Amino acid sequence: MIKGKELFIKYGLKKTSIDEIVNACGIAKGSFYTFFNSKEELYYAIMKQEEAFKDAMIQEMINSDRNPQELLHDLFTKSFDMLESNPFLQRVIRKEEYELLIRKVPKEMLESHSESDNESGAELIAKWKSNRLLVDEEPDIIIGLLRAVVLISLHREEIGTERYDKVKTLLIKCVAEGLIQK
Template identity: 40%
Template sequence: MSKFNENEKEQIRQCLLTKGKELFIQYGLSKTSIDDLVQACGISKGSFYKFFTSKEELFYVILQNQEEISNRLIGEHLRKNLPPKELISSFFHMAFQMADENPLLQQWFEDGEHERIIRKLPKHLVDDFAQDNDKKGIVFVQALIERGVLKEQDPEVINGVMRAIMMLRLYKEKFGSDLFPKIMDVIIDYISEGLTKPV
């Protein structure tokens, strides 16, 4: 395989991210092969592995790079002027709605897919993204505490609570699409009350 210069490497990486996103949305992760990905970018299979260890890693990087999802969610809720409990409730409901509307997140939350994908990823990649997401989440929580939306608590703990609520989306299929929203309405109501009610 011929060596790529830095410019060519960046172009190939961007091609894999762009074409990968298109193929994953169109066919799904399981039905998209590495052959499909390399053909779309005009590279060899050996070249693919210079950039990603698996199609699951490519999918995960694409998913994590969708900054507009978290930026929109956080940005809109930092601008909203709602009573504290309503603001936190709105945040959770909008997060679940965005997960349901985004085709890549839908695949991520499919029964068993989350665990299967994570198992195929390099540990450092998962850890790095988790740290980045935690930092963003903690900054968001601190901003809400400063505004008086959330009561004074450890931002790291509150961020963990918020992440735990979002992870419940993994169980939607187990509860069923009719029952799950009703369960989440109750949980979100209790959590929003508990996070915002003054001590």
């Protein structure tokens, strides 16, 4: 995974071959296929590893007594900071890489990833709902909204790089304020 990550950062998903990965690792191609069915599955496994910070942040939010609006703002801000500072995740959020990944990774893996996101956020949502801190909406809708906010990073060019940061900041503010019960 370390060598694959290095190659994917340097060349991208499309231009990195399995031969380059196995040569960098000093293993046989058959050994690669013992663990992964394709380079896309390796890329996906690395992506999941790089996104692990999310679950730690959500656990921190569950255990925190801070204002939920501030916590949501921090979650979004830290997520964007991670996306924008991590070279591998920067590759993932390039539209062509992301589209190639979702086309090539088995649908069950993508669904499993989505379910995992839903489960990790469900506990937080349940806590905040029980304390009447969150708007009355289905948990999967709220999680979908949170995911959509972060996916705005895929559209930096369409939004315009000169105004992207201001749009992102306003979106974070509006969503964080809008989800919290007044």
